[in-house]
Amino acid sequence: MTTHEKKVRQLKERMLEVSYKNQQGFLPSAFSILDILVTLYYEIMEEEDQFVLSKGHAAFGLYAVLEDKGILEKGELDTFGQYRSRLSLMAERGISGVLFSTGSLGHGLPEAVGMAYGNRAKKRENRVFTVIGDGELNEGTNWEAMLAAYKFGLDHLVCILDNNHTTEQGIDLTNLRRKFEAFNWHVEEINGHKEQELADALNQKHHVPYMIIANTIKGKGCSSFEQQAGLWHSKAPNEEEYKMLLKELNEND
């Protein structure tokens, strides 16, 4: 098992533990982006780089990473979703490491585009990374923001699409690569759970805004989630299920 895989496993175990204890969490959404987050936070992002989470349902995953990195206090994740906790199920601005509040879909990319623009106007050279979900691609603001990002020449903006096929429940967006390319973005399509593919894609040079289509599996790592993502969308495990999910997580390796 690689260091990356061990880290992903460790964070998923932590989330399962907290979800079981607190009876909260959108686990499949968070598991879907864990490989992306770990690659970004442990391998790619430099200190001055910024990350914007747009798909709020995956905030649990971001919190787990922020706690592990020491950006949140150790143990703070134990308060997740509890009375008077800072950690709402959808991340909110003001929490260390959370640049914008999440929850309502289609807000993160326009904000990330604006921040990338503002950074450049302030002569900063840092990169802005954002993760959006394919489900929220039905929101028109994403496409408007893509138009704006190209118009403004934001070559330091990287958007990672967590393509876990949620959009198929609504309007299925076929030929995503062609659509993004039609907006003049640089596009790569990868397996969003493969460490090397993620790292290679994130290290690529680009001269226009960059969209990485990361094909993922909702609930990756636990077969129950993967097979019944809808059932587990906002469900927290009971004791028996918790043990089962931990076992599935280990079997998956």
Added chain:
Amino acid sequence: MIDRFVRVLEEILAKDERSALVLSGIRQYSFRKSMEKYPERVFDIGIMESTAVGFAAGLAAAGMIPFLHTWTPFLIERAFEQLKLDFGSQKLEGNFIGAGASYDLTELGESHYCPEDIAILKQIKNMQIVVPGTATEWEQLFLQSYQNGSPTFYRLSNEVNHTENVVVFGRANIIQKGNKGTVVVVGPLLDTVLKAVGDKDVTILYYTTVEPFDYTLLRENISGNRILICEPYNKSAVLYNIIDALRGEFLKIEMVGIDINAKCCLGNYQDNIPALGLDEKTIASKLQKLLQ
């Protein structure tokens, strides 16, 4: 007010490198010189109001001072959620300068009317709301508030008062003191109110900031328990503030403002004022009734 807005913004853009003017399909010609001089900070993002507000939030998070200018109905009603979440809930600093107050764009029809603007915005936490009565008042209020750390909406209107007042952001003015009742008037309706009141023995309090509402001045200067509230948009946006300021008091209230079902009949704005209930005769009649 629009001309003043252009001049003041040009001055700010020239002296403060943190300032960024985002136009959304509006007034590119007025700002053509600034767009040429500071292309990185003055630009038209296109006709995408919701995204423009989110984009402005990103600018604010990057340490810029965003000024977003577009038509009021599309700014407030289409982008309401972005105003609420991206700015209000996150308490980001941003300035929203709306063009086309209430029925200013009379001849364009329902799509361009926005008399509900203030009532809607008052539901957004941390949102400051400025309703100036003249261009000079707008400038005073704008310069006092545009970088105070909160989102602010500035209502630019075609209608302006001839009466000028020195105004302070967040504070109301005492126009006159009387004994038989109190008239609370907002922004560009002041001139009409002054004519309607004539020599009646009433206190007139003039509000150009409606959020935050100046509770203290009202509490300290109310005359009796009869209040006439005069607003140049849909009536009752500040009613809650007045009742809240005077809670526990037995009040007799009359309201002047646009009725939610009012019908604007195209033509010019002046033609429509009586039907909208904002004319001198209606105000005088309501005041007379209140004081009886």
